[in-house]
Amino acid sequence: MEKEFVFGHQNPDTDAIGTAIAYSYLQNKLGYNTEAVALGEPNDETAYALKKFGFDAPQVVSTVADKVKAVMLVDHNEPQQSSADIDQVKVTHVVDHHRIMNFNTADPLYYRAEPKGCTSTIVWKMFNENHVEIPANIAGIMASAIISDTLLLKSPTTTPEDKTALEALAKIAGIDYQEYGLAMLKAGTNIASKSEEELIDVDAKSFELNGQQVRVAQINVVDLPEAMERKEAFLKAMEASSKENNYDMFMLLITNILDSDSEALVVGSDADKALFEKAFDAKLTDSSVKLPGVVSRKKQVVPPLTEAFNA
Protein backbone atom coordinates (compact mmCIF):
# COMPACT_ATOMS: atom_id res chain seq x y z
CA MET A 1 0.00 0.00 0.00
CA GLU A 2 1.36 3.40 -1.00
CA LYS A 3 2.51 5.62 1.81
CA GLU A 4 0.36 8.51 3.06
CA PHE A 5 1.49 11.39 5.26
CA VAL A 6 -0.42 12.25 8.45
CA PHE A 7 -0.04 15.81 9.71
CA GLY A 8 -1.59 18.68 11.68
CA HIS A 9 -1.75 22.40 10.98
CA GLN A 10 0.99 24.96 10.32
CA ASN A 11 2.72 26.35 13.42
CA PRO A 12 2.12 22.93 15.00
CA ASP A 13 1.26 22.58 18.68
CA THR A 14 1.25 19.48 20.86
CA ASP A 15 -2.16 18.39 19.52
CA ALA A 16 -1.07 18.80 15.87
CA ILE A 17 2.14 16.80 16.34
CA GLY A 18 1.13 14.40 19.12
CA THR A 19 -2.16 13.40 17.50
CA ALA A 20 -0.47 12.93 14.11
CA ILE A 21 1.90 10.44 15.75
CA ALA A 22 -0.95 8.62 17.52
CA TYR A 23 -3.30 8.55 14.51
CA SER A 24 -0.51 7.33 12.22
CA TYR A 25 0.17 4.50 14.68
CA LEU A 26 -3.53 3.57 14.76
CA GLN A 27 -3.92 3.66 10.98
CA ASN A 28 -0.83 1.50 10.48
CA LYS A 29 -2.31 -1.03 12.91
CA LEU A 30 -5.49 -0.97 10.80
CA GLY A 31 -3.54 -1.79 7.62
CA TYR A 32 -2.59 1.60 6.16
CA ASN A 33 0.97 2.68 5.39
CA THR A 34 1.41 6.10 6.95
CA GLU A 35 4.10 8.37 8.36
CA ALA A 36 3.49 11.23 10.77
CA VAL A 37 5.12 14.45 9.56
CA ALA A 38 4.80 18.10 10.64
CA LEU A 39 4.42 21.46 8.92
CA GLY A 40 6.94 23.01 11.31
CA GLU A 41 9.37 22.36 14.16
CA PRO A 42 7.95 21.40 17.57
CA ASN A 43 7.59 24.29 20.03
CA ASP A 44 9.25 24.05 23.47
CA GLU A 45 6.21 22.44 25.09
CA THR A 46 5.86 19.83 22.34
CA ALA A 47 9.61 19.12 22.39
CA TYR A 48 9.32 18.48 26.14
CA ALA A 49 6.47 16.01 25.61
CA LEU A 50 8.23 14.22 22.71
CA LYS A 51 11.38 13.81 24.80
CA LYS A 52 9.47 12.61 27.85
CA PHE A 53 7.87 9.76 25.87
CA GLY A 54 10.89 8.91 23.73
CA PHE A 55 9.79 10.23 20.32
CA ASP A 56 11.96 11.97 17.74
CA ALA A 57 10.41 15.08 16.23
CA PRO A 58 8.54 14.14 13.03
CA GLN A 59 10.07 15.04 9.66
CA VAL A 60 9.27 18.68 8.86
CA VAL A 61 7.81 19.25 5.38
CA SER A 62 6.54 22.40 3.71
CA THR A 63 5.11 20.66 0.63
CA VAL A 64 3.72 17.13 0.33
CA ALA A 65 2.71 16.53 -3.31
CA ASP A 66 6.33 15.90 -4.28
CA LYS A 67 6.49 13.00 -1.81
CA VAL A 68 3.03 11.36 -1.55
CA LYS A 69 -0.23 11.20 -3.52
CA ALA A 70 -2.56 11.01 -0.53
CA VAL A 71 -2.65 12.44 2.98
CA MET A 72 -4.55 12.28 6.27
CA LEU A 73 -5.18 15.48 8.22
CA VAL A 74 -5.47 15.86 11.98
CA ASP A 75 -6.46 18.92 14.05
CA HIS A 76 -7.36 21.08 11.00
CA ASN A 77 -9.23 21.09 7.71
CA GLU A 78 -9.04 24.66 6.40
CA PRO A 79 -6.70 24.76 3.38
CA GLN A 80 -5.06 28.00 4.52
CA GLN A 81 -3.89 26.25 7.72
CA SER A 82 -2.57 23.20 5.83
CA SER A 83 0.28 22.34 3.50
CA ALA A 84 0.73 24.96 0.78
CA ASP A 85 0.10 22.33 -1.93
CA ILE A 86 -2.80 20.56 -0.21
CA ASP A 87 -4.90 21.01 -3.38
CA GLN A 88 -2.49 18.76 -5.27
CA VAL A 89 -2.97 15.63 -3.14
CA LYS A 90 -5.98 13.51 -2.22
CA VAL A 91 -7.19 13.84 1.37
CA THR A 92 -8.39 10.38 2.40
CA HIS A 93 -8.96 10.91 6.14
CA VAL A 94 -9.59 13.83 8.50
CA VAL A 95 -9.85 13.80 12.30
CA ASP A 96 -10.57 17.23 13.72
CA HIS A 97 -12.31 19.30 16.37
CA HIS A 98 -12.73 22.62 14.51
CA ARG A 99 -15.43 24.14 12.31
CA ILE A 100 -15.39 22.99 8.65
CA MET A 101 -14.43 25.78 6.23
CA ASN A 102 -13.46 25.78 2.55
CA PHE A 103 -12.81 22.04 2.70
CA ASN A 104 -13.95 20.44 -0.56
CA THR A 105 -13.17 17.01 -1.99
CA ALA A 106 -13.72 15.25 -5.32
CA ASP A 107 -14.43 11.88 -3.71
CA PRO A 108 -16.03 10.43 -0.58
CA LEU A 109 -13.57 10.19 2.34
CA TYR A 110 -13.28 9.33 6.01
CA TYR A 111 -14.07 12.44 8.05
CA ARG A 112 -14.39 12.34 11.82
CA ALA A 113 -15.06 15.57 13.65
CA GLU A 114 -16.36 16.08 17.16
CA PRO A 115 -16.59 19.31 19.19
CA LYS A 116 -14.13 18.08 21.85
CA GLY A 117 -11.32 19.98 23.55
CA CYS A 118 -8.59 18.01 21.78
CA THR A 119 -8.22 15.86 18.66
CA SER A 120 -6.48 13.16 20.72
CA THR A 121 -9.70 12.65 22.68
CA ILE A 122 -11.39 11.64 19.41
CA VAL A 123 -8.46 9.41 18.40
CA TRP A 124 -8.61 7.78 21.86
CA LYS A 125 -12.26 6.86 21.10
CA MET A 126 -11.19 5.47 17.71
CA PHE A 127 -8.55 3.25 19.33
CA ASN A 128 -11.28 1.87 21.59
CA GLU A 129 -13.86 1.49 18.80
CA ASN A 130 -11.34 -0.47 16.74
CA HIS A 131 -10.12 -2.50 19.74
CA VAL A 132 -6.49 -1.46 19.18
CA GLU A 133 -4.31 -1.44 22.29
CA ILE A 134 -2.60 1.89 23.07
CA PRO A 135 1.13 1.56 23.89
CA ALA A 136 2.39 3.55 26.89
CA ASN A 137 4.39 6.08 24.83
CA ILE A 138 1.49 6.72 22.42
CA ALA A 139 -0.81 7.18 25.43
CA GLY A 140 1.70 9.65 26.87
CA ILE A 141 1.88 11.83 23.77
CA MET A 142 -1.95 11.79 23.46
CA ALA A 143 -2.28 12.78 27.13
CA SER A 144 0.17 15.62 26.43
CA ALA A 145 -2.00 16.82 23.54
CA ILE A 146 -5.10 16.89 25.76
CA ILE A 147 -3.25 18.71 28.56
CA SER A 148 -2.00 21.26 26.02
CA ASP A 149 -5.30 21.97 24.26
CA THR A 150 -7.36 22.08 27.44
CA LEU A 151 -4.74 23.81 29.64
CA LEU A 152 -4.95 20.88 32.06
CA LEU A 153 -8.75 20.61 31.69
CA LYS A 154 -9.25 24.27 32.66
CA SER A 155 -10.08 25.74 29.24
CA PRO A 156 -13.81 26.25 28.53
CA THR A 157 -13.35 24.00 25.48
CA THR A 158 -12.90 21.03 27.84
CA THR A 159 -15.64 18.38 27.66
CA PRO A 160 -16.30 15.48 30.06
CA GLU A 161 -14.87 13.11 27.42
CA ASP A 162 -11.55 15.00 27.40
CA LYS A 163 -11.27 14.36 31.14
CA THR A 164 -12.20 10.68 30.78
CA ALA A 165 -9.69 10.28 27.96
CA LEU A 166 -6.90 12.05 29.85
CA GLU A 167 -7.47 9.93 32.95
CA ALA A 168 -7.43 6.70 30.92
CA LEU A 169 -4.36 7.71 28.89
CA ALA A 170 -2.41 8.92 31.95
CA LYS A 171 -3.00 5.54 33.56
CA ILE A 172 -1.67 3.69 30.49
CA ALA A 173 1.29 6.08 30.26
CA GLY A 174 2.02 5.71 33.97
CA ILE A 175 2.01 9.43 34.74
CA ASP A 176 0.43 11.70 37.35
CA TYR A 177 -1.22 14.02 34.83
CA GLN A 178 -1.52 16.98 37.19
CA GLU A 179 2.16 16.92 38.03
CA TYR A 180 3.39 16.06 34.52
CA GLY A 181 0.90 18.45 32.91
CA LEU A 182 2.07 21.46 34.89
CA ALA A 183 5.70 20.65 34.10
CA MET A 184 4.88 20.28 30.38
CA LEU A 185 2.88 23.52 30.22
CA LYS A 186 5.65 25.35 32.06
CA ALA A 187 8.19 24.04 29.54
CA GLY A 188 6.24 26.00 26.92
CA THR A 189 6.39 29.25 28.88
CA ASN A 190 10.08 29.98 28.61
CA ILE A 191 9.80 33.21 26.66
CA ALA A 192 13.09 34.69 27.90
CA SER A 193 15.16 32.90 25.27
CA LYS A 194 13.03 34.02 22.30
CA SER A 195 12.70 37.26 20.39
CA GLU A 196 9.33 39.03 20.15
CA GLU A 197 9.29 38.20 16.41
CA GLU A 198 9.57 34.50 17.22
CA LEU A 199 7.05 34.60 20.07
CA ILE A 200 4.25 36.16 18.03
CA ASP A 201 4.59 33.35 15.45
CA VAL A 202 4.87 30.20 17.61
CA ASP A 203 1.12 29.70 17.99
CA ALA A 204 -0.61 32.01 15.53
CA LYS A 205 -3.55 31.54 13.18
CA SER A 206 -5.06 33.72 10.46
CA PHE A 207 -8.77 34.30 10.04
CA GLU A 208 -10.77 36.16 7.43
CA LEU A 209 -13.47 38.13 9.24
CA ASN A 210 -15.88 39.92 6.94
CA GLY A 211 -13.13 40.52 4.39
CA GLN A 212 -10.53 41.62 6.98
CA GLN A 213 -7.37 39.59 7.58
CA VAL A 214 -7.08 39.03 11.32
CA ARG A 215 -4.11 37.34 12.98
CA VAL A 216 -4.53 35.89 16.48
CA ALA A 217 -1.40 34.71 18.31
CA GLN A 218 -1.19 33.24 21.79
CA ILE A 219 1.66 32.82 24.28
CA ASN A 220 1.49 30.85 27.52
CA VAL A 221 3.36 32.22 30.52
CA VAL A 222 3.55 31.75 34.29
CA ASP A 223 4.39 35.39 35.04
CA LEU A 224 2.21 37.93 33.22
CA PRO A 225 3.87 41.11 34.58
CA GLU A 226 7.25 39.80 33.45
CA ALA A 227 5.89 39.21 29.92
CA MET A 228 4.23 42.65 29.86
CA GLU A 229 7.63 44.28 30.43
CA ARG A 230 8.23 43.48 26.74
CA LYS A 231 4.93 45.06 25.62
CA GLU A 232 6.44 47.80 23.43
CA ALA A 233 8.67 45.29 21.65
CA PHE A 234 5.71 42.94 21.09
CA LEU A 235 3.65 45.78 19.59
CA LYS A 236 6.53 46.73 17.31
CA ALA A 237 6.92 43.14 16.09
CA MET A 238 3.15 42.89 15.53
CA GLU A 239 3.19 46.16 13.52
CA ALA A 240 6.02 44.86 11.35
CA SER A 241 4.36 41.47 10.79
CA SER A 242 1.04 43.16 9.91
CA LYS A 243 2.78 45.34 7.32
CA GLU A 244 4.66 42.41 5.82
CA ASN A 245 1.68 40.03 5.67
CA ASN A 246 -1.14 42.52 5.08
CA TYR A 247 -2.96 41.75 8.33
CA ASP A 248 -5.66 44.32 9.07
CA MET A 249 -5.51 43.47 12.75
CA PHE A 250 -3.03 41.55 14.90
CA MET A 251 -4.02 40.39 18.36
CA LEU A 252 -1.67 38.75 20.84
CA LEU A 253 -3.15 36.89 23.79
CA ILE A 254 -0.68 36.38 26.65
CA THR A 255 -2.17 33.74 28.94
CA ASN A 256 -1.15 32.92 32.50
CA ILE A 257 -1.64 29.15 32.60
CA LEU A 258 -1.64 29.09 36.39
CA ASP A 259 -4.64 31.35 36.98
CA SER A 260 -6.25 31.23 33.50
CA ASP A 261 -6.18 34.99 32.95
CA SER A 262 -4.94 36.78 29.85
CA GLU A 263 -3.75 40.15 28.67
CA ALA A 264 -4.47 41.11 25.04
CA LEU A 265 -2.26 43.32 22.87
CA VAL A 266 -3.86 44.74 19.72
CA VAL A 267 -2.42 46.38 16.61
CA GLY A 268 -4.58 47.73 13.77
CA SER A 269 -6.65 50.68 12.58
CA ASP A 270 -8.74 52.71 15.05
CA ALA A 271 -11.86 51.20 13.45
CA ASP A 272 -10.60 47.65 14.01
CA LYS A 273 -9.56 48.46 17.57
CA ALA A 274 -13.08 49.75 18.17
CA LEU A 275 -14.45 46.43 16.89
CA PHE A 276 -12.10 44.59 19.26
CA GLU A 277 -13.37 46.70 22.19
CA LYS A 278 -16.95 45.98 21.18
CA ALA A 279 -16.22 42.25 20.89
CA PHE A 280 -14.82 41.99 24.41
CA ASP A 281 -16.73 44.89 25.99
CA ALA A 282 -13.36 46.17 27.21
CA LYS A 283 -11.39 49.38 26.72
CA LEU A 284 -7.84 49.27 25.33
CA THR A 285 -5.27 51.33 27.20
CA ASP A 286 -2.11 51.94 25.17
CA SER A 287 -3.10 49.02 22.89
CA SER A 288 -3.61 46.46 25.66
CA VAL A 289 -6.29 45.25 28.06
CA LYS A 290 -6.76 42.54 30.69
CA LEU A 291 -9.20 39.77 29.68
CA PRO A 292 -9.88 37.81 32.91
CA GLY A 293 -10.79 34.16 32.30
CA VAL A 294 -10.14 34.27 28.57
CA VAL A 295 -7.84 31.38 27.57
CA SER A 296 -9.36 29.83 24.44
CA ARG A 297 -8.82 31.39 21.01
CA LYS A 298 -11.36 29.01 19.45
CA LYS A 299 -14.12 29.47 21.99
CA GLN A 300 -13.56 32.87 23.60
CA VAL A 301 -11.76 34.98 21.00
CA VAL A 302 -12.75 34.04 17.44
CA PRO A 303 -16.56 33.90 18.04
CA PRO A 304 -16.90 37.40 19.62
CA LEU A 305 -14.49 38.88 17.05
CA THR A 306 -16.46 37.25 14.22
CA GLU A 307 -19.69 38.67 15.59
CA ALA A 308 -18.26 42.18 16.03
CA PHE A 309 -16.71 42.25 12.54
CA ASN A 310 -19.91 41.00 10.90
CA ALA A 311 -22.27 43.34 12.77
Next chain:
Amino acid sequence: MEKEFVFGHQNPDTDAIGTAIAYSYLQNKLGYNTEAVALGEPNDETAYALKKFGFDAPQVVSTVADKVKAVMLVDHNEPQQSSADIDQVKVTHVVDHHRIMNFNTADPLYYRAEPKGCTSTIVWKMFNENHVEIPANIAGIMASAIISDTLLLKSPTTTPEDKTALEALAKIAGIDYQEYGLAMLKAGTNIASKSEEELIDVDAKSFELNGQQVRVAQINVVDLPEAMERKEAFLKAMEASSKENNYDMFMLLITNILDSDSEALVVGSDADKALFEKAFDAKLTDSSVKLPGVVSRKKQVVPPLTEAFNA
Protein backbone atom coordinates in the same frame (compact mmCIF):
# COMPACT_ATOMS: atom_id res chain seq x y z
CA MET B 1 -33.43 19.76 25.23
CA GLU B 2 -34.69 21.63 22.19
CA LYS B 3 -35.85 19.51 19.28
CA GLU B 4 -33.66 19.03 16.21
CA PHE B 5 -34.78 17.68 12.83
CA VAL B 6 -32.89 14.80 11.20
CA PHE B 7 -33.21 14.50 7.43
CA GLY B 8 -31.66 13.34 4.17
CA HIS B 9 -31.40 14.98 0.75
CA GLN B 10 -34.09 16.33 -1.58
CA ASN B 11 -35.86 13.72 -3.75
CA PRO B 12 -35.33 11.29 -0.86
CA ASP B 13 -34.52 7.64 -1.47
CA THR B 14 -34.60 4.73 0.98
CA ASP B 15 -31.18 5.69 2.41
CA ALA B 16 -32.22 9.34 2.97
CA ILE B 17 -35.47 8.40 4.72
CA GLY B 18 -34.53 5.08 6.33
CA THR B 19 -31.24 6.34 7.76
CA ALA B 20 -32.90 9.52 9.07
CA ILE B 21 -35.33 7.32 11.01
CA ALA B 22 -32.54 5.10 12.35
CA TYR B 23 -30.16 7.94 13.24
CA SER B 24 -32.93 9.88 14.97
CA TYR B 25 -33.70 6.78 17.05
CA LEU B 26 -30.01 6.39 17.97
CA GLN B 27 -29.58 10.06 18.88
CA ASN B 28 -32.69 10.03 21.05
CA LYS B 29 -31.28 6.99 22.89
CA LEU B 30 -28.07 9.01 23.42
CA GLY B 31 -30.00 11.88 25.00
CA TYR B 32 -30.87 14.20 22.12
CA ASN B 33 -34.40 15.28 21.24
CA THR B 34 -34.81 14.66 17.51
CA GLU B 35 -37.47 13.95 14.91
CA ALA B 36 -36.84 12.36 11.53
CA VAL B 37 -38.40 14.38 8.71
CA ALA B 38 -38.03 14.28 4.91
CA LEU B 39 -37.57 16.83 2.12
CA GLY B 40 -40.09 14.96 -0.04
CA GLU B 41 -42.59 12.08 -0.19
CA PRO B 42 -41.21 8.52 -0.11
CA ASN B 43 -40.84 6.89 -3.54
CA ASP B 44 -42.55 3.52 -4.23
CA GLU B 45 -39.56 1.49 -3.05
CA THR B 46 -39.22 3.46 0.19
CA ALA B 47 -42.97 3.30 0.80
CA TYR B 48 -42.76 -0.50 0.44
CA ALA B 49 -39.94 -0.67 3.01
CA LEU B 50 -41.69 1.69 5.47
CA LYS B 51 -44.89 -0.38 5.29
CA LYS B 52 -43.02 -3.67 5.68
CA PHE B 53 -41.45 -2.53 8.95
CA GLY B 54 -44.46 -0.64 10.29
CA PHE B 55 -43.29 2.99 9.92
CA ASP B 56 -45.39 5.95 8.89
CA ALA B 57 -43.78 8.20 6.29
CA PRO B 58 -41.87 11.02 8.06
CA GLN B 59 -43.34 14.51 8.05
CA VAL B 60 -42.47 16.24 4.74
CA VAL B 61 -40.95 19.71 5.13
CA SER B 62 -39.61 22.13 2.53
CA THR B 63 -38.18 24.61 5.05
CA VAL B 64 -36.83 23.97 8.54
CA ALA B 65 -35.79 27.30 10.07
CA ASP B 66 -39.42 28.14 10.89
CA LYS B 67 -39.65 25.00 13.06
CA VAL B 68 -36.23 24.26 14.60
CA LYS B 69 -32.97 26.06 15.33
CA ALA B 70 -30.65 23.10 14.76
CA VAL B 71 -30.59 20.08 12.47
CA MET B 72 -28.72 16.83 11.80
CA LEU B 73 -28.07 15.78 8.19
CA VAL B 74 -27.82 12.24 6.87
CA ASP B 75 -26.81 11.04 3.38
CA HIS B 76 -25.83 14.50 2.09
CA ASN B 77 -23.94 17.66 2.97
CA GLU B 78 -24.02 19.85 -0.15
CA PRO B 79 -26.34 22.83 0.51
CA GLN B 80 -27.95 22.59 -2.94
CA GLN B 81 -29.17 19.08 -2.10
CA SER B 82 -30.51 20.13 1.32
CA SER B 83 -33.34 22.20 2.73
CA ALA B 84 -33.72 25.52 0.90
CA ASP B 85 -33.10 27.44 4.15
CA ILE B 86 -30.27 25.27 5.48
CA ASP B 87 -28.11 28.41 5.88
CA GLN B 88 -30.54 29.69 8.51
CA VAL B 89 -30.13 26.82 10.98
CA LYS B 90 -27.18 25.32 12.85
CA VAL B 91 -26.00 21.93 11.59
CA THR B 92 -24.88 20.02 14.69
CA HIS B 93 -24.35 16.53 13.21
CA VAL B 94 -23.69 15.01 9.79
CA VAL B 95 -23.49 11.33 8.83
CA ASP B 96 -22.72 10.84 5.15
CA HIS B 97 -20.98 8.78 2.48
CA HIS B 98 -20.48 11.44 -0.23
CA ARG B 99 -17.73 13.90 -1.10
CA ILE B 100 -17.72 17.13 0.97
CA MET B 101 -18.61 20.21 -1.11
CA ASN B 102 -19.53 23.77 -0.16
CA PHE B 103 -20.25 22.68 3.40
CA ASN B 104 -19.10 25.38 5.81
CA THR B 105 -19.92 25.88 9.49
CA ALA B 106 -19.36 28.64 12.05
CA ASP B 107 -18.72 26.18 14.89
CA PRO B 108 -17.19 22.76 15.52
CA LEU B 109 -19.70 19.94 14.95
CA TYR B 110 -20.05 16.17 14.82
CA TYR B 111 -19.23 14.99 11.29
CA ARG B 112 -18.95 11.32 10.43
CA ALA B 113 -18.27 10.39 6.83
CA GLU B 114 -17.00 7.11 5.44
CA PRO B 115 -16.76 5.98 1.80
CA LYS B 116 -19.26 3.15 2.26
CA GLY B 117 -22.06 2.03 -0.05
CA CYS B 118 -24.79 3.28 2.27
CA THR B 119 -25.16 5.74 5.15
CA SER B 120 -26.97 3.09 7.20
CA THR B 121 -23.78 1.01 7.24
CA ILE B 122 -22.06 3.87 9.08
CA VAL B 123 -25.02 4.31 11.46
CA TRP B 124 -24.94 0.56 12.14
CA LYS B 125 -21.31 0.99 13.26
CA MET B 126 -22.34 3.91 15.48
CA PHE B 127 -25.06 1.82 17.17
CA ASN B 128 -22.37 -0.76 17.94
CA GLU B 129 -19.77 1.78 19.07
CA ASN B 130 -22.29 3.29 21.46
CA HIS B 131 -23.59 -0.12 22.62
CA VAL B 132 -27.17 0.77 21.73
CA GLU B 133 -29.42 -2.18 20.86
CA ILE B 134 -31.08 -2.04 17.44
CA PRO B 135 -34.83 -2.86 17.50
CA ALA B 136 -36.08 -5.21 14.76
CA ASN B 137 -38.01 -2.54 12.84
CA ILE B 138 -35.07 -0.10 12.88
CA ALA B 139 -32.80 -2.92 11.68
CA GLY B 140 -35.30 -3.62 8.89
CA ILE B 141 -35.38 -0.05 7.59
CA MET B 142 -31.56 0.16 7.76
CA ALA B 143 -31.26 -3.13 5.85
CA SER B 144 -33.66 -1.67 3.27
CA ALA B 145 -31.43 1.39 2.88
CA ILE B 146 -28.35 -0.78 2.28
CA ILE B 147 -30.21 -2.98 -0.22
CA SER B 148 -31.40 0.15 -2.05
CA ASP B 149 -28.07 1.98 -2.24
CA THR B 150 -26.03 -1.11 -3.15
CA LEU B 151 -28.64 -2.74 -5.42
CA LEU B 152 -28.54 -5.82 -3.21
CA LEU B 153 -24.72 -5.61 -2.81
CA LYS B 154 -24.17 -5.62 -6.59
CA SER B 155 -23.27 -1.94 -7.09
CA PRO B 156 -19.53 -1.18 -7.36
CA THR B 157 -20.00 1.20 -4.41
CA THR B 158 -20.51 -1.84 -2.16
CA THR B 159 -17.81 -2.40 0.49
CA PRO B 160 -17.24 -5.49 2.66
CA GLU B 161 -18.68 -3.55 5.61
CA ASP B 162 -21.95 -2.96 3.75
CA LYS B 163 -22.30 -6.74 3.39
CA THR B 164 -21.43 -7.37 7.05
CA ALA B 165 -23.91 -4.70 8.16
CA LEU B 166 -26.70 -6.02 5.90
CA GLU B 167 -26.21 -9.57 7.16
CA ALA B 168 -26.26 -8.46 10.80
CA LEU B 169 -29.30 -6.18 10.31
CA ALA B 170 -31.27 -8.79 8.33
CA LYS B 171 -30.75 -11.24 11.18
CA ILE B 172 -32.08 -8.74 13.75
CA ALA B 173 -34.99 -7.84 11.46
CA GLY B 174 -35.77 -11.50 10.84
CA ILE B 175 -35.71 -11.28 7.04
CA ASP B 176 -34.11 -13.22 4.19
CA TYR B 177 -32.41 -10.22 2.63
CA GLN B 178 -32.09 -11.73 -0.85
CA GLU B 179 -35.79 -12.49 -1.07
CA TYR B 180 -36.97 -9.31 0.67
CA GLY B 181 -34.43 -7.20 -1.18
CA LEU B 182 -35.57 -8.28 -4.62
CA ALA B 183 -39.20 -7.68 -3.66
CA MET B 184 -38.34 -4.21 -2.33
CA LEU B 185 -36.29 -3.22 -5.38
CA LYS B 186 -39.06 -4.49 -7.68
CA ALA B 187 -41.57 -2.34 -5.78
CA GLY B 188 -39.57 0.64 -6.99
CA THR B 189 -39.70 -0.41 -10.62
CA ASN B 190 -43.38 0.10 -11.32
CA ILE B 191 -43.04 2.80 -13.92
CA ALA B 192 -46.31 2.05 -15.70
CA SER B 193 -48.38 4.16 -13.31
CA LYS B 194 -46.18 7.28 -13.60
CA SER B 195 -45.75 9.98 -16.21
CA GLU B 196 -42.36 10.60 -17.82
CA GLU B 197 -42.27 13.99 -16.06
CA GLU B 198 -42.62 12.25 -12.70
CA LEU B 199 -40.14 9.47 -13.50
CA ILE B 200 -37.28 11.81 -14.43
CA ASP B 201 -37.64 13.58 -11.07
CA VAL B 202 -37.99 10.69 -8.58
CA ASP B 203 -34.26 10.11 -8.16
CA ALA B 204 -32.46 13.06 -9.72
CA LYS B 205 -29.49 15.15 -8.63
CA SER B 206 -27.90 18.31 -10.02
CA PHE B 207 -24.16 18.79 -10.42
CA GLU B 208 -22.09 21.75 -11.50
CA LEU B 209 -19.39 20.45 -13.84
CA ASN B 210 -16.92 23.09 -14.95
CA GLY B 211 -19.63 25.75 -14.89
CA GLN B 212 -22.23 23.60 -16.68
CA GLN B 213 -25.44 22.56 -14.90
CA VAL B 214 -25.80 18.80 -15.34
CA ARG B 215 -28.83 16.83 -14.16
CA VAL B 216 -28.48 13.06 -13.68
CA ALA B 217 -31.66 11.06 -13.05
CA GLN B 218 -31.96 7.32 -12.53
CA ILE B 219 -34.86 4.86 -12.82
CA ASN B 220 -34.76 1.21 -11.74
CA VAL B 221 -36.66 -1.32 -13.88
CA VAL B 222 -36.90 -5.06 -14.39
CA ASP B 223 -37.71 -4.83 -18.13
CA LEU B 224 -35.46 -2.46 -20.07
CA PRO B 225 -37.10 -2.91 -23.54
CA GLU B 226 -40.49 -2.09 -22.00
CA ALA B 227 -39.08 1.12 -20.51
CA MET B 228 -37.37 2.05 -23.80
CA GLU B 229 -40.75 2.00 -25.55
CA ARG B 230 -41.28 5.35 -23.82
CA LYS B 231 -37.95 6.77 -25.01
CA GLU B 232 -39.37 9.62 -27.12
CA ALA B 233 -41.62 10.74 -24.27
CA PHE B 234 -38.70 10.63 -21.81
CA LEU B 235 -36.56 12.77 -24.15
CA LYS B 236 -39.39 15.27 -24.50
CA ALA B 237 -39.81 15.53 -20.73
CA MET B 238 -36.03 15.94 -20.28
CA GLU B 239 -35.96 18.72 -22.93
CA ALA B 240 -38.77 20.54 -21.14
CA SER B 241 -37.18 20.17 -17.69
CA SER B 242 -33.82 21.40 -19.05
CA LYS B 243 -35.46 24.49 -20.53
CA GLU B 244 -37.39 25.22 -17.34
CA ASN B 245 -34.45 24.68 -14.95
CA ASN B 246 -31.57 25.84 -17.16
CA TYR B 247 -29.82 22.47 -17.23
CA ASP B 248 -27.10 22.37 -19.89
CA MET B 249 -27.32 18.59 -20.02
CA PHE B 250 -29.86 16.08 -18.75
CA MET B 251 -28.95 12.41 -18.51
CA LEU B 252 -31.38 9.65 -17.59
CA LEU B 253 -29.97 6.29 -16.55
CA ILE B 254 -32.49 3.44 -16.84
CA THR B 255 -31.09 0.52 -14.86
CA ASN B 256 -32.17 -3.10 -15.01
CA ILE B 257 -31.74 -4.18 -11.38
CA LEU B 258 -31.80 -7.88 -12.31
CA ASP B 259 -28.77 -7.93 -14.61
CA SER B 260 -27.11 -4.62 -13.57
CA ASP B 261 -27.12 -3.11 -17.07
CA SER B 262 -28.27 0.37 -18.00
CA GLU B 263 -29.39 2.41 -20.96
CA ALA B 264 -28.58 6.13 -20.93
CA LEU B 265 -30.72 8.85 -22.54
CA VAL B 266 -29.07 12.22 -23.06
CA VAL B 267 -30.43 15.68 -23.86
CA GLY B 268 -28.18 18.73 -24.41
CA SER B 269 -26.06 20.58 -26.93
CA ASP B 270 -23.97 18.68 -29.51
CA ALA B 271 -20.87 19.76 -27.60
CA ASP B 272 -22.19 18.35 -24.33
CA LYS B 273 -23.27 15.13 -26.04
CA ALA B 274 -19.73 14.82 -27.40
CA LEU B 275 -18.40 15.16 -23.83
CA PHE B 276 -20.83 12.46 -22.72
CA GLU B 277 -19.57 10.14 -25.50
CA LYS B 278 -15.99 10.85 -24.49
CA ALA B 279 -16.77 10.21 -20.83
CA PHE B 280 -18.24 6.77 -21.50
CA ASP B 281 -16.30 5.94 -24.68
CA ALA B 282 -19.66 5.16 -26.28
CA LYS B 283 -21.57 6.49 -29.29
CA LEU B 284 -25.11 7.88 -28.85
CA THR B 285 -27.69 6.68 -31.37
CA ASP B 286 -30.79 8.86 -31.47
CA SER B 287 -29.78 10.29 -28.04
CA SER B 288 -29.37 6.93 -26.28
CA VAL B 289 -26.75 4.25 -25.69
CA LYS B 290 -26.38 1.01 -23.75
CA LEU B 291 -23.96 1.21 -20.78
CA PRO B 292 -23.37 -2.41 -19.72
CA GLY B 293 -22.49 -2.80 -16.03
CA VAL B 294 -23.11 0.86 -15.17
CA VAL B 295 -25.41 1.11 -12.15
CA SER B 296 -23.87 3.73 -9.82
CA ARG B 297 -24.34 7.44 -10.45
CA LYS B 298 -21.83 8.29 -7.73
CA LYS B 299 -19.08 5.90 -8.78
CA GLN B 300 -19.62 5.24 -12.51
CA VAL B 301 -21.35 8.33 -13.88
CA VAL B 302 -20.33 11.50 -12.04
CA PRO B 303 -16.53 10.82 -12.01
CA PRO B 304 -16.16 10.18 -15.81
CA LEU B 305 -18.50 13.09 -16.59
CA THR B 306 -16.50 15.36 -14.27
CA GLU B 307 -13.27 14.34 -15.95
CA ALA B 308 -14.64 14.85 -19.47
CA PHE B 309 -16.15 18.26 -18.65
CA ASN B 310 -12.94 19.45 -16.99
CA ALA B 311 -10.57 18.21 -19.72
